[in-house]
Amino acid sequence: MGVVLSRVNNSCSAAFGEPVNTYQTVGICDREVNSSDSDHSSIIRIQNKVCEQGETLVPAFPETAFVERGYITPQQVYNLLNAEEGQPALYDPDYILILDCRSAERYKESHVVTARASVTVLHQDLGCLISCIALQKYSIILLYAEEGSSPVGSVKAKADSPDLQRCFFQLSRLGMDPVILLGGFSAFQALYPFLCTPRMVLLEAERHTLTIYPSEILEGALYQGSVSHASDYRIIKNLHITHVVNATSNCPDAFPNTLSYLRLCLSDNAQQDLLEALPLASRFINKALKAEPAGRVLVHCSLGRSRSSALTLAFLMEHQHWSLLHALRWLKERRACTAPNVNFLQQLLTYEEQLFGSRLTTLEDIRR
Incomplete structure (x- = not known):
């Protein structure tokens, strides 16, 4: 197995804090080997460094930030939207139901891709507008307001996002297990603006046009x-x-x-x-x-x-x-x-x- 050498462009060298126009190991490939003498000396130096044995590591445990029960982080939502099992999960209209619990005006400006305005599913006066059987087909039901991270049902949460709290408990009474986007739409949009849109994307054919x-x-x-x-x-x-x-x-x-x-x-x-x-x-x-x-x-x-x-x-x-x-x-x-x-x-x-x-x-x- 040989080591391929390639000249690093100026922008990449600067990112590494290295001198411009130096050679860097960029790959391993049986079929491609640069045979110049200077390149061989680079190979030996780099391979020796790779094979050096230092002290053994002390095992550590992964640490995750504490998240209040009933909430899900923007990063988790990002990975759910882009999950791939067979075909991308986002292409399946029954995979995730996202309900935007903000005003109609804010929804029209921009919302998480494939989100629906909450009033199209859970009307304030008429109750649930779709059957419980239809709700049960979703693997995940996600709710979000503009902001928010207070514990579900707390006085502050009810004051900050009353429509979201109403939807959450209405779905819970119907036997659903909804989750709330931690930090709301503003937190998600700040990290993933490319997954926010003013377009309503609901049908399967429309979903297949989305970037995964x-x-x-x-x-x-x-x-x-x-x-x-x-x-x-x-x-x-x-x-x-x-x-x-x-x-x-x-x-x-x-x-x-x-x-x-x-x-x-x-x-x-x-x-x-x-x-x-x-x-x-x-x-x-x-x-x-x-x-x-x-x-x-x-x-x-x-x-x-x-x-x-x-x-x-x-x-x-x-x-x-x-x-x-x-x-x-x-x-x-x-x-x-x-x-x-x-x-x-x-x-x-x-x-x-x-x-x-x-x-x-x-x-x-x-x-x-």
């Missing part, structure tokens, strides 16, 4: 997705991506003159060796996120399920100090289609042992 974004693994920092995500410049621009890990075997880097790439020619099969790829990807991601200013990284393979998941898990293990089990649980909560193949899981178990000095996870743990 990669999953957000670390908020405002690390994303995981498919080659179609990595090839859509609108997605790259909206998420402010600066660095990309390309784990496909035959898909070229989409924007080499604009972004900094780590190219890893990997196959999703039982023979693929990740020995070099895991530490290279982990350190490339960490360097990008620690840069001044901090970068944003997209890790992708063909479908964003197996190869990209293995590389993301390696980063979470090495630089978040999480066991493979904790890293995998974290990743699956944010990207439900995560599915590294068994060969990759076995190599990740070995990588976990190298990082922490002992096995913290078993395949049986993962399969439970």
